Structures are given as C-alpha cells and as structure tokens.
Amino acid sequence: MALLFCLCGPALADPLDVSQSPPGASACLGCHGATETELPSLKNLSAVEIEAGMDAFRTGAREATLMNRIAKGFTPEETRAIAQWLATQGRAK
Template identity: 50%
Template sequence: MKTLSVILGMATIVASSLPVLAASVPPPGAASCSGCHSSTAAAASPVTRLYGRDANEIVTAMTGFRDGSVPSTVMNRIAKGFTDDELRAIAAWLAAQK
C-alpha cells in the first residue's frame, strides 16, 4: 500500500509540473518571432514586445496581417505561413511567457 502512495504522489508531482514545462517549450514557429520581437523588456526596440501579451490580441493581429486588413511591411507574408491552429498555439505560448 505504501508503494501505491509513493507512485500516486510522484504522479501528482509530475502532472502538476506539466503546465510549467508546456509553457517553456515553444510551439513550431514561435522561436522565429524573437528575431524581431525582443524577449526582454530591457531591450529598446520599435518592434512590439510579444511576451506576456494577451493571446487574443496576438491572434487578432496575426489574422489581420494574414488577410491584409492590418497594414505591415513583412508580417503579412509571415502570417500567411501559419494555420489558425498554429497561430493560436504560438499566441498562447507567447502570452504565457513573462
């Protein structure tokens, strides 16, 4: 019975750490954002910082870039390379970063 308690305890610890692990592993395509969008608040840049932003704002902007309703220089071409599911995954990951 003690072994079962230990196993359940370990499973609980592992399961509770999964959201933390998921937040730290970027989905495909997310790493390319940091080429222009700084991941640190200290960096001075005219390009908007995405870490910690609302996921819905990011999805709305990317969808606008993709359909041409939001003017851009390069984001329209970049956004066209992602599906809706990929955009939501990237936006959720970026929003979870602090």
C-alpha cells in the same frame, strides 16, 4: 536601486526555455524580444490580441510592412498556439 538594476539586467537578457514551444514560436523572438526597440515587444499584448493581429495580417485586413508576409505562413491553429505559448513565457499578457 543599483542592486535592483543588477538583479534585473541578466534576468532580462536570459533566453527563454523553448523546449515546449510550438512550431514557429521561437522565431518570433528574433525580432520581438524582452524589451521594446523600434520593433514592439509583444509583452503588452494579450495572446488573444496577438492571434487577432496575426489573423488580420494573414487576411490582409490589417496592413503591414512585413508581418503580412510571415502571417501567411501559419494556419489559424498554429498562430493561436504561438500566441498562447508567448503568454505562458511572459512575452505576452
């Protein structure tokens, strides 16, 4: 168990390779990280769910404290690319 913890600890804290990340994607990680905090990790959401959530924040169909202000800065195409990249990095399903 202790060994498992040791092996997992540094891996969890390791940064992602952002060299192929689409515009804006790496900024998401500033709030939505590898682990749950008061803010959700995106790991339990699928790329489709992230995209739908962002679309709803953008249009105002879904209320938010802050994400509506950020979602409006991205086109649907940019949002899709971000969601898909997060999934390829294991930060979304």
